Each structure stands twice: as structure tokens, then as C-alpha cells.
Amino acid sequence: xxxxxxxxxxxxxxxxxxxxxxxxxxxxxxxxxxxxxxxxxxxxxxxxxxxxxxxxxxxxxxxxxxxxxxxxxxxxxxxxxxxxxxxxxxxxxxxxxxxxxxxxxxxxxxxxxxxxxxxxxxxxxxxxxxxxxxxxxxxxxxxxxxxxxxxxxxxxxxxxxxxxxxxxxxxxxxxxxxxxxxxxxxxxxxxxxxxxxxxxxxxxxxxxxxxxxxxxxxxxxxxxxxxxxxxxxxxxxxxxxxxxxxxxxxxxxxxxxxxxxxxxxxxxxxxxxxxxxxxxxxxxxxxxxxxxxxxxxxxxxxxxxxxxxxxxxxxxxxxxxxxxxxxxxxxxxxxxxxxxxxxxxxxxxxxxxxxxxxxxxxxxxxxxxxxxxxxxxxxxxxxxxxxxxxxxxxxxxxxxxxxxxxxxxxxxxxxxxxxxxxxxxxxxxxxxxxxxxxxxxxxxxxxxxxxxxxxxxxxxxxxxxxxxxxxxxxxxxxxxxxxxxxxxxxxxxxxxxxxxxxxxxxxxxxxxxxxxxxxxxxxxxxxxxxxxxxxxxxxxxxxxxxxxxxxxxxxxxxxxxxxxxxxxxxxxxxxxxxxxxxxxxxxxxxxxxxxxxxxxxxxxxxxxxxxxxxxxxxxxxxxxxxxxxxxxxxxxxxxxxxxxxxxxxxxxxxxxxxxxxxxxxxxxxxxxxxxxxxxxxxxxxxxxxxxxxxxxxxxxxxxxxxxxxxxxxxxxxxxxxxxxxxxxxxxxxxxxxxxxxxxxxxxxxxxxxxxxxxxxxxxxxxxxxxxxxxxxxxxxxxxxx
Numbered sequence: 001x002x003x004x005x006x007x008x009x010x011x012x013x014x015x016x017x018x019x020x021x022x023x024x025x026x027x028x029x030x031x032x033x034x035x036x037x038x039x040x041x042x043x044x045x046x047x048x049x050x051x052x053x054x055x056x057x058x059x060x061x062x063x064x065x066x067x068x069x070x071x072x073x074x075x076x077x078x079x080x081x082x083x084x085x086x087x088x089x090x091x092x093x094x095x096x097x098x099x100x101x102x103x104x105x106x107x108x109x110x111x112x113x114x115x116x117x118x119x120x121x122x123x124x125x126x127x128x129x130x131x132x133x134x135x136x137x138x139x140x141x142x143x144x145x146x147x148x149x150x151x152x153x154x155x156x157x158x159x160x161x162x163x164x165x166x167x168x169x170x171x172x173x174x175x176x177x178x179x180x181x182x183x184x185x186x187x188x189x190x191x192x193x194x195x196x197x198x199x200x201x202x203x204x205x206x207x208x209x210x211x212x213x214x215x216x217x218x219x220x221x222x223x224x225x226x227x228x229x230x231x232x233x234x235x236x237x238x239x240x241x242x243x244x245x246x247x248x249x250x251x252x253x254x255x256x257x258x259x260x261x262x263x264x265x266x267x268x269x270x271x272x273x274x275x276x277x278x279x280x281x282x283x284x285x286x287x288x289x290x291x292x293x294x295x296x297x298x299x300x301x302x303x304x305x306x307x308x309x310x311x312x313x314x315x316x317x318x319x320x321x322x323x324x325x326x327x328x329x330x331x332x333x334x335x336x337x338x339x340x341x342x343x344x345x346x347x348x349x350x351x352x353x354x355x356x357x358x359x360x361x362x363x364x365x366x367x368x369x370x371x372x373x374x375x376x377x378x379x380x381x382x383x384x385x386x387x388x389x390x391x392x393x394x395x396x397x398x399x400x401x402x403x404x405x406x407x408x409x410x411x412x413x414x415x416x417x418x419x420x421x422x423x424x425x426x427x428x429x430x431x432x433x434x435x436x437x438x439x440x441x442x443x444x445x446x447x448x449x450x451x452x453x454x455x456x457x458x459x460x461x462x463x464x465x466x467x468x469x470x471x472x473x474x475x476x477x478x479x480x481x482x483x484x485x486x487x488x489x490x491x492x493x494x495x496x497x498x499x500x501x502x503x504x505x506x507x508x509x510x511x512x513x514x515x516x517x518x519x520x521x522x523x524x525x526x527x528x529x530x531x532x533x534x535x536x537x538x539x540x541x542x543x544x545x546x547x548x549x550x551x552x553x554x555x556x557x558x559x560x561x562x563x564x565x566x567x568x569x570x571x572x573x574x575x576x577x578x579x580x581x582x583x584x585x586x587x588x589x590x591x592x593x594x595x596x597x598x599x600x601x602x603x604x605x606x607x608x609x610x611x612x613x614x615x616x617x618x619x620x621x622x623x624x625x626x627x628x629x630x631x632x633x634x635x636x637x638x639x640x641x642x643x644x645x646x647x648x649x650x651x652x653x654x655x656x657x658x659x660x661x662x663x664x665x666x667x668x669x670x671x672x673x674x675x676x677x678x679x680x681x682x683x684x685x686x687x688x689x690x691x692x693x694x695x696x697x698x699x700x701x702x703x704x705x706x707x708x709x710x711x712x713x714x715x716x717x718x719x720x721x722x723x724x725x726x727x728x729x730x731x732x733x734x735x736x737x738x739x740x741x742x743x744x745x746x747x748x749x750x751x752x753x754x755x756x757x758x759x760x761x762x763x764x765x766x767x768x769x770x771x772x773x774x775x776x777x778x779x780x781x782x783x784x785x
Contacts (some may be wrong), residue, residue, distance in 0.1 A: 044342035051276030052339035246273035262296030273309035312336035487499035526675025600664035605654035645707035722755035
């Protein structure tokens with residue numbers, strides 16, 4: 001029979017399952033990053049209790065936490081509070097917490113000196129009560145506690161017994177690919193002694209805790225049926241508090257182990273409904289094997305609350321819409337509706353295309369959409385049945401949180417293009433909206449999305465309807481909002497794309513770039529917009545403009561590139577074009593960039609290209625980018641005067657070689673507009689061609705060769721020319737390759753370039769020739785063929 005619930009890792013913890021928790025860690029660590037917070041305008045924390053938050057729609061196992069790690073510590077706060085109240089006036093809170101919890105910090109390595117000795121001290125105090133003989137622990141605690149007080153004694157004696165059970169109930173914090181064998185408590189006499197204390201004690205507080213301790217001991221024993229028998233015999237006399245539902249989850253876990261799946265799931269649903277602390281645990285443990293199991297569990301429900309709880313977990317795994325329909329019929333005020341509604345709305349968002357681009361297939365450029373095309377695509381993706389259900393509930397106004405349904409409806413109406421109706425829904429929501437920051441932010445955000453969606457063509461008038469909220473999104477929230485829950489990042493990025501598209505449609509490519517910011521790829525952020533000279537000059541003119549409109553000011557403020565960045569790019573371009581005076585003027589306008597230091601000496605030329613080696617080498621002078629350009633100009637001026645032609649030509653060849661992809665000065669061109677990357681294929685074609693072109697270097701090396709006065713100098717020039725020939729060979733060979741992984745291995749790593757041949761033929765008697773053999777594997781292979 002078909003399974004109706006997904007297979008799940010079998011968790012084990014002291015709340016209901018029967019093997020040791022750990023395997024889930026193998027899937028953790030951030031690989032399945034939860035992106036929903038950045039791809040949604042609808043913040044579930046606005047509407048649902050915190051206990052539901054792990055169950056919000058997520059790309060991970062659980063929203064926000066990835067996996068549940070609180071199996072040993074989930075009830076620490078409750079336990080400390082309960083005992084502190086019981087011992088008030090008898091023991092200070094610090095001492096109580098010490099004995100109860102010990103050190104709550106995780107321990108990652110052995111540290112015997114700082115080990116908390118609370119368990120050993122409890123054993124010592126128990127021994128004192130039993131033998132009346134004092135020990136070091138008694139002497140220590142007599143100064144802080146009245147050990148003769150009956151409540152203090154009861155506290156110690158309870159912990160002594162509880163710690164015995166903890167030897168099997170406390171799991172280790174580690175992960176494993178394999179299930180770990182569950183521990184069993186085999187001391188039947190100890191279990192019976194705990195039950196005897198429960199039967200004989202008259203103090204209600206202690207009796208309740210001994211009842212739970214008995215359940216816990218029976219659960220971890222080798223006869224788990226006795227736990228169920230004990231529960232059934234005593235549950236009518238037990239207060240329906242957290243301890244009760246913890247014990248009930250034990251019963252659910254045992255039934256699961258006994259393959260009584262319907263009973264197990266029914267009990268888990270009861271715990272889910274009444275014990276918020278265990279919602280994540282019970283939802284994970286809930287596991288009907290087939291439709292028959294589900295229907296049996298549903299038939300066991302004794303009232304509408306229990307039925308609603310079953311549907312609430314069912315909706316987490318299967319169909320939120322169906323679960324909402326069923327729960328709403330049973331109880332419109334059910335709290336479970338809140339988290340399910342957020343999942344339903346978030347699922348609608350999942351399908352939305354906010355990029356204004358349409359996939360066109362592998363190795364095919366994406367199709368750029370208009371605003372109208374994008375809205376048409378997204379409208380077709382909305383679930384009309386979900387919309388109708390939310391509209392029905394919103395109109396009825398009889399839920400626990402009417403504003404949830406009003407805001408949900410308004411948001412979906414925006415996505416459907418019903419902007420006037422959305423305004424009405426948002427107005428209606430204000431009547432029941434709580435006065436919290438998150439609720440206020442959520443309403444404001446959805447109103448903004450609706451207002452911007454109304455705009456098909458930008459005008460001075462409609463710009464005014466969004467400008468305040470744009471500044472709120474782009475400037476105020478990133479600076480002032482300190483929380484983690486509010487989802488405004490999606491609206492921020494979507495609005496920029498929306499505005500960029502509107503500007504593009506009206507032919508304003510500068511403002512389209514300002515809000516859209518062309519990025520070449522995810523990996524290096526190079527900006528192709530600046531490959532067009534007119535675009536570059538137009539955007540410089542815009543950024544220099546003094547009398548910007550309000551929306552222009554907003555756009556210029558969020559645009560990541562400033563005038564200094566564009567001037568820097570122009571300086572880089574001019575340098576590669578060997579227009580050094582222009583490059584210097586642009587660099588002067590690049591603010592602090594001109595003072596950035598090269599990591600290696602850009603005027604050195606070595607046999608091997610090893611930028612890391614050259615960065616680490618001793619440098620008598622550290623060149624800034626402005627130093628680099630002015631030094632080049634000085635050398636070029638000397639060259640024009642025929643002054644020391646060999647040396648100046650050689651150093652100029654090195655300079656232009658080092659700022660290429662193959663040299664030690666890549667940081668010269670690695671800027672936002674050009675891009676970043678260790679491979680030429682990380683760059684768009686225009687920039688790849690610029691940074692791999694060694695023609696200027698080769699020209700200067702040729703000049704140096706012609707001016708050389710001896711064979712050693714000529715040999716050096718020839719080899720440096722051969723490096724340029726090598727790089728040109730690779731550029732042409734792989735020119736049409738888009739990514740390095742597309743490279744086909746033809747088994748040819750190099751060829752005998754012309755300079756290699758001349759170097760071997762005419763300069764084998766030079767010392768430099770021997771240096772090349774020692775350092776260049778290609779040349780050594782060539783001459784030994």
C-alpha cells in the first residue's frame with residue numbers, strides 16, 4: 001500500500017522514541033541552506049506561536065534550526081523553575097541549578113580540572129542521609145544549604161534516583177551514519193523503589209515528579225509494556241501538565257515500537273496539541289505507514305481538538321490546504337490554523353519568479369521579461385483553490401487571528417493583480433492587527449509590494465507613492481532592524497528588479513542599471529554594462545549630477561559602484577591599452593585606490609610565473625598603483641628619448657606582463673567592474689581578452705631584444721617573448737571554451753614556439769639558457785626530445 005508520509009530518520013530521545021539520536025547530524029552542516037527567509041515577503045513569525053517555528057515551510061529538515069538538538073536540554077528551564085519555586089526560602093537558585101543541570105555548556109574535549117562534580121556530590125549527600133556520616137561534600141554544602149530541611153533532603157534524594165535513570169536517558173552530542181543501540185536500564189529493584197516512593201509520598205509536587213520518574217524508568221527498562229500499564233493505572237490521578245504529556249509521548253513511542261502505528265500517531269497528536277515544547281518532536285515522530293493507519297488514528301480522536309491536532313501534523317507533511325479546510329470545519333479558532341496558513345502562503349511564494357528573466361535552456365541566454373510578461377507568468381502559477389479558501393476564511397472573520405487571513409488574502413490579491421481589493425484587505429487587517437513591531441512591519445511591507453505592483457509606467461506622481469518605503473527598505477531596515485525574523489530582503493531585491501525593468505522598458509538604461517546593477521555572473525560580479533563606452537559615460541554623468549530627483553537619489557545611494565570605481569575601471573582599461581597619461585588622470589580620481597600596494601614587484605620578470613612566490617619575495621620598494629603608472633610613464637619618456645632602451649623596454653615588458661592574468665599583479669585589474677577569479681573563464685569575454693592579451697608586453701620585450709648588447713640579454717628577452725607566445729597559444733586554443741571543465745584534453749601541453757627554437761639554436765652557450773633549463777619544464781622537455 002502506498003505510504004502517505006515521507007520516510008524519516010528514526011530519532012531517539014527521552015521523549016518517545018527508542019533508538020539513540022545521532023544519524024541526522026550526518027545531513028547537517030549548512031549544505032541544505034534554508035533560503036526561504038530571503039525569498040519571501042510573508043514572515044510566519046508574525047502570525048504563529050514560537051513553538052511552531054521549526055514547522056514553518058523550509059528547505060531544511062526544520063525551519064531555522066535544521067535539526068532538533070535539544071533532546072537533553074529541552075525542559076531545563078521548566079525543571080529549574082519548578083524546583084526553584086518548591087525550594088524557595090530553602091535553597092538559593094544558583095545551588096538548585098547546579099545540582100539539577102550542572103554545566104550547560106557543551107564540552108568538546110576532556111578537561112578533568114574543570115569537570116562539574118554535581119552528580120558525585122549528590123551521591124555523597126545521599127550517602128550522608130543514609131549513614132549519617134559527614135564527608136567533604138557535606139562540609140562544603142552545609143555552609144550554603146540547610147541539609148536537615150525536609151525539602152532539601154527530598155530534593156537530593158529525588159536527584160539521586162533521577163541520575164540513575166539519566167545513565168541511559170541522556171544521549172551524546174555526536175553524529176553517526178549508523179543507528180546507535182539504545183541503552184536499557186536493567187535494575188528492576190531500583191525501578192520498583194522509585195515507584196514505591198511515588199506510592200507513599202504525600203507531597204503533591206514530589207508525587208508528580210516521582211510519577212514521571214517511574215514512567216521514565218519503565219520506558220528505559222527491558223519491559224516497556226510496564227510503562228504503559230503504569231500509565232493506564234495512574235493517569236486519571238495525575239495533573240495534565242508538561243510531565244504528563246512527556247510521559248504520554250513515552251507511551252506513544254512504545255506503541256510505535258510495538259507497531260501499533262495508529263495508536264502511536266494518535267497519542268503523538270495529543271501531545272502536539274497540548275504540549276508546545278514537544279511540537280517539533282511529536283511532528284517528527286508522527287509516521288502513519290499507510291492510509292489505513294491514518295484513518296484509524298483519526299477515528300480514535302475523542303473530540304474536535306484531537307481531530308484538529310491530527311490534521312495539523314498531517315498538514316505539515318502533506319497538504320496544508322486540506323488540513324486547513326478540515327481544522328476550520330472543526331474549530332475556526334484553532335491555533336494550529338496559524339502556522340498552516342503561513343505554510344500555504346509561503347508555498348504560493350515558492351513558485352513566483354522575481355528575477356524578470358525566463359530560462360531558455362542550457363547554454364542559451366535567459367529571456368528578459370517585461371513587467372507585464374512577468375505578472376502573466378506568475379499569475380498562472382497561483383493556486384486558485386488556495387486563494388478561494390483564504391478568501392472564505394478572511395471574509396468570515398471568525399478565526400483566532402483574523403488579521404492573518406486578511407493579510408494573506410491581500411498579499412495573494414496583489415499577486416493576482418487585484419490591487420484595489422488588496423488595499424481593502426490590508427485596511428481590514430488593521431482592525432485586529434496587534435501593536436507589535438513585527439506585525440506593523442509586515443503590514444507595511446505588503447502594502448508597499450501592492451503599491452509598487454500597481455505601477456506599469458513610472459511617473460513623477462506614482463514615484464511619490466513608493467519613495468518613502470523604498471528608503472525604509474534600502475536604508476532604514478538594514479541599519480535599525482536588529483531582529484532575525486522579518487523578511488524584507490526579498491522585497492528589497494524584487495523592487496530593484498521591478499524598477500529596473502520599468503526603466504528599461506522606457507529606454508532609460510542608466511536608471512535600469514542603477515536599480516538592476518548588471519552582474520556578469522554569480523561568481524565574480526563583473527559588470528558588463530561598462531563594456532559599452534556610452535553607457536559608462538552616461539552613468540558617470542548621472543552620478544555626477546547635482547539636482548537628482550528623490551528616486552534618483554535613492555537609486556544612486558544603493559548602487560554599489562561609485563564614481564571612484566568607474567574611474568578605476570577606466571584607469572585599468574587605459575593601462576591595458578597602453579594609454580598611460582589617461583590612466584594616470586583616471587587613477588587620480590579613484591580616491592584611495594591609487595594608494596593600494598602591489599603584492600609583488602610589478603617590474604620583475606622571472607622564468608617561472610609564480611605570483612605567490614613573488615608576493616613572498618623580498619621587495620626593496622612596494623609600489624602603489626599610482627607609483628606603478630607614473631614609473632611606467634617615466635620609463636616610456638626615457639624610451640622616447642632613446643635613453644637606456646634595453647633596460648626600460650625590458651622593465652616595461654615586465655610591467656605589462658605582470659598586470660595580465662599570468663603575472664604577479666592581478667590585483668590591479670581585480671575590481672568590481674572587471675571581476676575576480678583565478679581562471680580566465682571566470683570573466684566575461686571582453687575582460688578575459690583584456691587580461692590575457694600579452695601583445696604590449698611582447699612588443700616591449702622585442703624592443704629590448706633589439707637593443708640588447710650581449711647574448712645573455714638577448715637570451716633573456718627571447719625567453720620572456722616565448723612566455724607571451726605560450727600564453728597566446730593557450731588563448732587561441734581555448735578561446736571558444738566557456739568554462740574550464742569544457743576543456744578537451746588533446747594531450748598537447750605546449751609546442752616549440754619560435755622563441756624556443758631561436759633560444760636553443762643560437763643561445764645555448766649562455767648562462768641564462770642553463771637557468772631556463774633548470775626552471776622551465778616545457779623548455780627542458782623540448783630540448784631533450
